[in-house]
Amino acid sequence: MQSSHAASAVSAAFDDTNLVAYAGLVPVMRLAERCGLARWVAEKVKLSGAKNSAGAAAHAKVTSIVGGMVAGADSIDDLDVLRHGAMPALFGGIRAPSTLGTFLRAFTHGHALQLDAVHRRFLAALAAHTPLLPGAGQVAFIDVDSTHKRVYGRTKQGAEYGRFKGVRTLHPLLATICTPASRPVIATVRMRRGKAADSRGAPKFVSEALATAVEAGCTGMRILRADSQFYNAGVIAACRRAGARFSITCGMNPSVKRAVLGIPEGAWQQITYPTAVPDPDTGELAFDAEVAEIPAYTAFAGRKKSEQVTARLIVRRVRDLAKPATVGEQGELFPVWRYHPFFTDSPAQTLQAEREHRHHAVVEQVIADSKASALAHLPSGHFHANAAWLILWAMAYNLLRATGALTSAFHTKATTATLRAHLVNVPARIARSARRITLHLPHNWPWQHAWTHLFDTVHGPPKPA
Numbered sequence: 001m002q003s004s005h006a007a008s009a010v011s012a013a014f015d016d017t018n019l020v021a022y023a024g025l026v027p028v029m030r031l032a033e034r035c036g037l038a039r040w041v042a043e044k045v046k047l048s049g050a051k052n053s054a055g056a057a058a059h060a061k062v063t064s065i066v067g068g069m070v071a072g073a074d075s076i077d078d079l080d081v082l083r084h085g086a087m088p089a090l091f092g093g094i095r096a097p098s099t100l101g102t103f104l105r106a107f108t109h110g111h112a113l114q115l116d117a118v119h120r121r122f123l124a125a126l127a128a129h130t131p132l133l134p135g136a137g138q139v140a141f142i143d144v145d146s147t148h149k150r151v152y153g154r155t156k157q158g159a160e161y162g163r164f165k166g167v168r169t170l171h172p173l174l175a176t177i178c179t180p181a182s183r184p185v186i187a188t189v190r191m192r193r194g195k196a197a198d199s200r201g202a203p204k205f206v207s208e209a210l211a212t213a214v215e216a217g218c219t220g221m222r223i224l225r226a227d228s229q230f231y232n233a234g235v236i237a238a239c240r241r242a243g244a245r246f247s248i249t250c251g252m253n254p255s256v257k258r259a260v261l262g263i264p265e266g267a268w269q270q271i272t273y274p275t276a277v278p279d280p281d282t283g284e285l286a287f288d289a290e291v292a293e294i295p296a297y298t299a300f301a302g303r304k305k306s307e308q309v310t311a312r313l314i315v316r317r318v319r320d321l322a323k324p325a326t327v328g329e330q331g332e333l334f335p336v337w338r339y340h341p342f343f344t345d346s347p348a349q350t351l352q353a354e355r356e357h358r359h360h361a362v363v364e365q366v367i368a369d370s371k372a373s374a375l376a377h378l379p380s381g382h383f384h385a386n387a388a389w390l391i392l393w394a395m396a397y398n399l400l401r402a403t404g405a406l407t408s409a410f411h412t413k414a415t416t417a418t419l420r421a422h423l424v425n426v427p428a429r430i431a432r433s434a435r436r437i438t439l440h441l442p443h444n445w446p447w448q449h450a451w452t453h454l455f456d457t458v459h460g461p462p463k464p465a
Contacts, residue, residue, distance in 0.1 A: 018431070019085040022071045023439055024424035024451065026090055028403050029067055030458045035125035035402075037395070038063055040118045047106050060093035061103045062115075062392065067091070069396035072420055074376040076101045086430045089437065104385035112387040116188065119391050119398075120208075123185065124215040126402040131412075133217060135179040140218035141356070142187060142209050142244070143363040144226040146173045146198045149371070149378055157383035160194030169194040170378055172370075172390055173201075175209035176363050177216060183413055184366055185401050186394040187212040191387035198227075203234035210242040223247055223346055225360035231343065233300045233307045247344040247357045250313075255301060259294055260315050260339050267292045268317070271351060289318045293350045299343055311345040314354055369397070369416050400424075406457050408450045422447040423454060 003010075032038075038059035045058045068079035079097045088094060095103075107115075126132055133140065148169040151159045159168040171192040176184035187209040192200070206224060213222055222244040226235065231250045239246045250256055268290040297313035317337040346353045374393035378386040400419050404411035411419060428439040445451065 016429075017085060018429050020087055020090065020428050020430065021084065022081070022087075022424055023426045023428035023441060024420075025067055025071060026439065027451075027455045027458045028070055028399060028424060029063065029091065031126075031129070031403060031406070032063065032066065032122075032399055034458065035122060035129055037066070037118075037122050040121050041115075044118050044121075045111060045114045047111060057093065058103070061095050061100055062118075064093070064095045065100055065104075065389075065392050066396045066399065067094075069374045069393055070400060070420070071424060072373065074374050075379045076104070089430060089432075101380070101385075104380055104388050105382050107382075107384040107388045109384060109387075112191075112384055112391065115388055115391045119186075119395050120188065120212045120215060122395055123187070123212065123398050124217075126185075126398055127216040130402040130405045132182070132185060132398075132402050132405050133177060133179050134181045136177075136213075136216070136218040136220065138179075138220040140177055140179050140213055140220065140222050141359070142175055142177055142206075142213050142218075142222060142224045143184065143360050144173075144175045144202070144206060144209065144224065144230055145360075145363045145367065146171060146192075146229075147367045147370075148194070149375060151378055153381065156378075156381050158191075158193040158386070162194035162196075170383075170386060171196045172375075173198075173205060174363070174366065174394075175205065175212075176366050177209075177213050177218060178362060182405075183401060184362055185216075185398045186366065187216070189390050189394045191383070191390050193383075198229035199232055199235075202230050202232070203238040206230075206235050206238040207242060210239070210244050221245065221347075223356070225357060227360070233303060233309070236299075236309050236343075237307070245345050245347075246311075247342055247346055247353070247360070249340070249342045249357075250299070252339060252341070255299075256297075256313070256341055259297055259313060260341060263292045263294065263315065269351065271354075289316050291316050291350060291354050297343070309343075311343060312353075313341055313343055314350060314357070315339055315341040316354055365415075366397070373397075373416060403454065407454045411450060423451055426451065 041059040041062045047058065064082060065079060068082050071081050073079050073081055076097050079100055082094045083096065148163050148171055150167055150169050158170055161167065162169045162171060171194050173190040173192060175187040177187045178184035190205060210222060210224065224239050224244055224246045226248045228249040228251045231248045235248065236246055269292065270288065270290055272288045292315050294313040296310055298308055298310045300308050317339050320336040320338045342357050344353055344357065346356065348356060370393060374396060378389060380386050380389065397416060400416045403423060404414055404419050407423060411422065426441055426445065428441045431438045431440060
């Protein structure tokens with residue numbers, strides 16, 4: 001591809017007031033309106049006292065931030081993308097970045113909890129209006145994980161030297177929901193200080209995530225999946241109280257190690273991966289492994305009887321390539337293995353349960369997506385402003401996932417970056433006639449049929465529940 005004109009024959013001017021760069025925000029924000037985002041914010045988020053001026057028209061400020069994040073904003077200043085060209089003709093109540101920054105800084109811990117309640121209800125409405133979680137009536141997986149987000153500036157509240165030496169971080173915790181036929185959506189999130197332990201507050205957080213899954217239509221079997229930092233009696237008790245099952249990685253503590261080393265050699269089943277699987281400890285690619293099960297393993301045996309749990313201990317082992325096996329005259333005698341046990345009460349067969357547990361890694365896709373979009377920065381020096389920013393990103397993420405679910409089979413599984421490129425970041429020129437606005441979009445847009453289907457769906461009469 002090359003320029004079709006000489007450089008001297010091309011000029012540019014930012015002077016057209018009838019153009020917009022993000023025409024896809026029209027159907028996306030219409031979907032948010034249908035699902036009651038503004039109504040929920042007006043009912044739940046109450047900034048009182050000296051914060052009244054900041055909290056005025058909170059629904060307009062929340063929808064402005066969510067709309068900006070949908071368009072790709074990853075900082076407060078970037079929210080100015082909403083105030084260009086003909087955007088004021090398409091949307092009312094757009095706020096300036098300075099106003100939105102003041103609004104976020106007015107948040108306290110209680111206000112962040114109010115906003116989290118809005119997020120949960122908004123997710124339930126999205127699931128009711130769109131095929132967001134197909135198959136949730138049969139089985140749904142709730143994945144819990146944490147991540148560290150590097151931040152800069154010594155005055156940023158909550159930033160501490162955590163897992164990484166010499167690096168200041170904040171420590172978000174998140175829970176996602178997915179089904180075998182869907183990509184994950186975010187059930188709940190929590191901002192924490194950089195040094196906070198992964199398991200701090202985990203039982204309550206798990207309870208909230210499982211309750212949110214029910215609100216989102218997960219009426220079938222729910223299985224909580226988590227890494228070893230969430231292997232504790234409180235988390236499993238929270239699952240039992242909620243009527244959910246669990247599948248949690250457990251480290252090789254002395255009790256687990258004794259149980260694993262006692263598995264007879266004939267009990268191991270060979271499995272071969274269709275594609276290479278990275279080893280969670282070393283990162284090396286593994287093409288095959290062996291799996292065995294202990295049907296009745298009692299965890300937390302040192303605790304009182306009511307806190308002990310008996311369930312299945314499933315173990316996957318792979319060759320430890322870093323430690324060569326002992327070799328004799330007849331070939332390899334004593335191969336060295338790496339063991340990866342997990343504790344579960346899933347009713348699935350051994351190999352299926354192991355495969356479903358490995359799929360817990362899908363939560364890493366959500367974390368990677370967050371750091372490539374709105375969580376590229378935690379933009380405020382105020383801890384609770386960043387907590388609110390995290391929750392608003394979760395709303396924007398779920399809104400984009402619901403948009404893809406309404407559009408096409410391809411966009412149902414597409415990443416949010418692809419959804420933005422295909423459906424949101426579409427330029428358009430507006431034309432007014434007889435009090436109506438027409439959007440003129442690019443001719444031969446490759447995804448025009450998907451975009452048109454989305455537009456017609458959200459602007460047509462709603463389907464009965």
